[in-house]
Amino acid sequence: AQSVTQLGSHVSVSEGALVLLRCNYSSSVPPYLFWYVQYPNQGLQLLLKYTSAATLVKGINGFEAEFKKSETSFHLTKPSAHMSDAAEYFCAVTQGNAGKSTFGDGTTLTVKP
Amino acid sequence: NAGVTQTPKFQVLKTGQSMTLQCAQDMNHEYMSWYRQDPGMGLRLIHYSVGAGITDQGEVPNGYNVSRSTTEDFPLRLLSAAPSQTSVYFCASSSIGDSGANVLTFGAGSRLTVL
Numbered sequence: 001a002q003s004v005t006q007l008g009s010h011v012s013v014s015e016g017a018l019v020l021l022r023c024n025y026s027s028s029v030p031p032y033l034f035w036y037v038q039y040p041n042q043g044l045q046l047l048l049k050y051t052s053a054a055t056l057v058k059g060i061n062g063f064e065a066e067f068k069k070s071e072t073s074f075h076l077t078k079p080s081a082h083m084s085d086a087a088e089y090f091c092a093v094t095q096g097n098a099g100k101s102t103f104g105d106g107t108t109l110t111v112k113p
Numbered sequence: 114n115a116g117v118t119q120t121p122k123f124q125v126l127k128t129g130q131s132m133t134l135q136c137a138q139d140m141n142h143e144y145m146s147w148y149r150q151d152p153g154m155g156l157r158l159i160h161y162s163v164g165a166g167i168t169d170q171g172e173v174p175n176g177y178n179v180s181r182s183t184t185e186d187f188p189l190r191l192l193s194a195a196p197s198q199t200s201v202y203f204c205a206s207s208s209i210g211d212s213g214a215n216v217l218t219f220g221a222g223s224r225l226t227v228l
Contacts, residue, residue: 043222090155
């Protein structure tokens, strides 16, 4: 079985501050891990993915995430928040069967001017 | 390239009515899936398909039917709508990339209200 826990349903940062969104996973086999972003009234789009090629993964819009097996974590970071980063962020894990991704409950990021 | 197209975008139903949410993809992806999104609960998998003619249940399949007669289409049927099915529904398609990862491409969503 696989599961994802996102710590903090709401995160608020000031523009220019560090963004840190937390994700912990459980998986019985080496997982594929993803971060997706959802802007208001839109579908989800891929930010970045971990596929075991490298533990530090860079994505779009300056985001990156580090896979830490010992901590079963895949936290998302961005050094300097921009107003356009305000959105809901979902961590997801996939193992085995295609299309069966398990999502966390999501974290809403608010960026204050 | 349209990607994943869902229709309708909005729908209001009365309890007991039936309807079909349509999903089509033009990327020749072998895998398709339906999720529902409810506040504070993330996305939950309803049904998925690994190819034409093959479907299986996800986490919350009760009250929903699917079929996959072609690679492109994966409709979701509500047989007798209930207020608990009020939600936003997302269709997604995917294929295994060179890395082995299965990246989902989502539609824009269908917002369903059951009165």
